Amino acid sequence: MGTRVVVVGAGVIGLATARALARRGAAVVVLDASPDAREASWAAGGILGIGSESAADGPLFRLAHAAMQRWPGVVAELERTTHVPLAFRTTGTLLVALDEGEVAPLEARGEFHRSAGLDSRMLSGDEARRVERRVGPAVRAALHVPEARLDNRALWRALETACRRELVETRRGTAALGLLRRGERVVGVRTAAGDVEADAVVVAAGVWSSDLTAATGVTLPLVPVKGQMVRVAAPDGFLGRIVKRGPAYLVPQDGHGIVIGTTAEEVGLDRHLDPDVLRRLQATAAGLVPEVEGLPRTEAWAGFRPRLPDLLPAIGPVGGSPGLVLATGHFRNGILLCEWTGELAARAALGDVDPSLAAVSPDRFRRA
Ligand SMILES: Cc1cc2nc3c(=O)[nH]c(=O)nc-3n(C[C@H](O)[C@H](O)[C@H](O)COP(=O)(O)OP(=O)(O)OC[C@H]3O[C@@H](n4cnc5c(N)ncnc54)[C@H](O)[C@@H]3O)c2cc1C
The missing domain is CATH 3.30.9.10 (D-Amino Acid Oxidase, subunit A, domain 2)
Structure with missing residues (x-):
């Protein structure tokens, strides 16, 4: 069996991460507290706003630029494999x-x-x-x-379908109540239905992510x-x-x-x-x-x-808590960034931390 990973949150960030993990051979369980998971990813406007959101260079623009390069190929592949039309338009x-x-x-x-x-x-x-x-x-x-723009609700459905095709197990109505730890290492999550053990945990729980990270010394001021x-x-x-x-x-x-x-x-x-x-x-x-x-x-x-206060997401491993990766804080740009964030977070959960994550490391919110 591949590396076991629990992803907390079935919004676009969690689903994109789960898909990227499963494609790398991981055995993935996605938990969502809500029965329908209709939160920010469902509420968004679908703007892939690389330019309307950026007036100057910086880490957000660089992430957005990398994300945008990938969208045409990602849309074509998702539409081909899931048969969900994403209404991707590049008219600007x-x-x-x-x-x-x-x-x-x-x-x-x-x-x-x-x-x-x-x-x-x-x-x-x-x-x-x-x-x-x-x-x-x-x-x-x-x-x-x-x-560009796309239909974010269709994207969310397509990511769910793609996850199913990759044999990701999704449990709706199952909240992660806390992290399981063995020493410093994070080895799963607690739920009301029992513990879910894993080699790594990715917290992608949108505005609720801070509830889970506080015990690790990371205080996310979301x-x-x-x-x-x-x-x-x-x-x-x-x-x-x-x-x-x-x-x-x-x-x-x-x-x-x-x-x-x-x-x-x-x-x-x-x-x-x-x-x-x-x-x-x-x-x-x-x-x-x-x-x-x-x-x-x-x-x-x-x-x-x-x-988050610096308007940047928090993506990557948490220092001092091996086995824990965060992918949250995407503010106004989570639809634009989700697929690229999913790639980066999945790689980080498997031990391959992209150098570009230094600028958005969750450790900037870690207590000394
Ligand atoms: C009105 C509005 C318009 C927007 N427009 C755009 C736009 O045009 N373009 C763009 O790029 N971005 C836009 N955004 C931003 C974008 O929607 C978000 O950044 C993105 O959807 C965040 O995705 P997420 O997966 O992190 O969070 P969410 O979609 O909120 O998903 C988090 C999930 O975690 C679950 N969860 C929470 N706690 C737990 C727990 N303890 N255990 C298990 N599950 C848990 C929740 O139930 C939820 O389903 C908009 C946002 C809003 C609100």
Whole structure:
């Protein structure tokens, strides 16, 4: 039998890690506390926002860049093997400016993108409307960023199917209650249904990851950042590109209308949807694309982004606790980063720690 690994969390990070482990011959069990595991990975907007999320070089941009290189091949392979269409589109994002003061930061962002090999281009308001005819008259300029999007819920289902094909065992409704330790070594997890022993444990439990790591001396100051979201009905082709301004965005999802986001609220794990906030989200979106004003709302939901203080994820082994690997804290970029994180975390769990993980090591949160 191969190395036994328990992965805690069946969001996209846990599932991508489990898939990568199983493909390397490990015997993998994935545990999820919830019966349906519909947390951040289900709540997301599906933007693979390498450029809309990055205005400067740094560890996040480098991770995102490596992740983005892999997506076309990963999508093709997942679709071929799971038959789940992922609605992967590479038509890009229009980051729009409504007043003169917003133009210079977009120009600076475009300059950085081009210096990093990402061919972002400034457009005038009229050029933006020629590219995307429903963009409204209030838009003065836009940065066209060549990035991508996909249907994150379909991705999550595809990863689950891929895990099943690789003989990963998934146990829903089974919370990891604590880590099993033998000396310093982590040798499994405790659950209400009994202990699950393993050679390595990967904690990919999103905003809840800190509950499990505290006993190892790693205090993850994870903050759940709530995002409320709305979906409106629209025919395919209503928008060809993501349209975004600050936290406000519209993401076309073929077959599923337009996703409108979002808020960034620090209110703990309160899932309440505020009707006024939902109305405002649609009204703000209509300031960018006026025709969304009258579109019927078909869904609203909220999710929690796992944010660490330096806005970077925590991926890799935990010093002083052999057998323990973390893959959490992906904040606004967990969909973009999930597949590459899964590769890196799986390799780390099997003893092969990529040098790029130094910048996102969980040990930055380890007590001396
Ligand atoms: C509104 C919103 C919009 C977003 N938009 C985007 C976007 O457009 N692009 C992008 O790249 N990212 C986006 N994100 C961020 C992205 O969704 C997250 O970074 C990513 O989904 C995190 O994945 P995860 O697997 O770590 O966490 P989750 O999906 O939250 O999964 C964690 C899982 O762990 C389980 N769990 C918790 N505790 C335990 C335990 N003790 N035992 C067992 N299981 C446990 C939970 O039940 C859950 O299923 C968005 C997030 C939100 C909320």
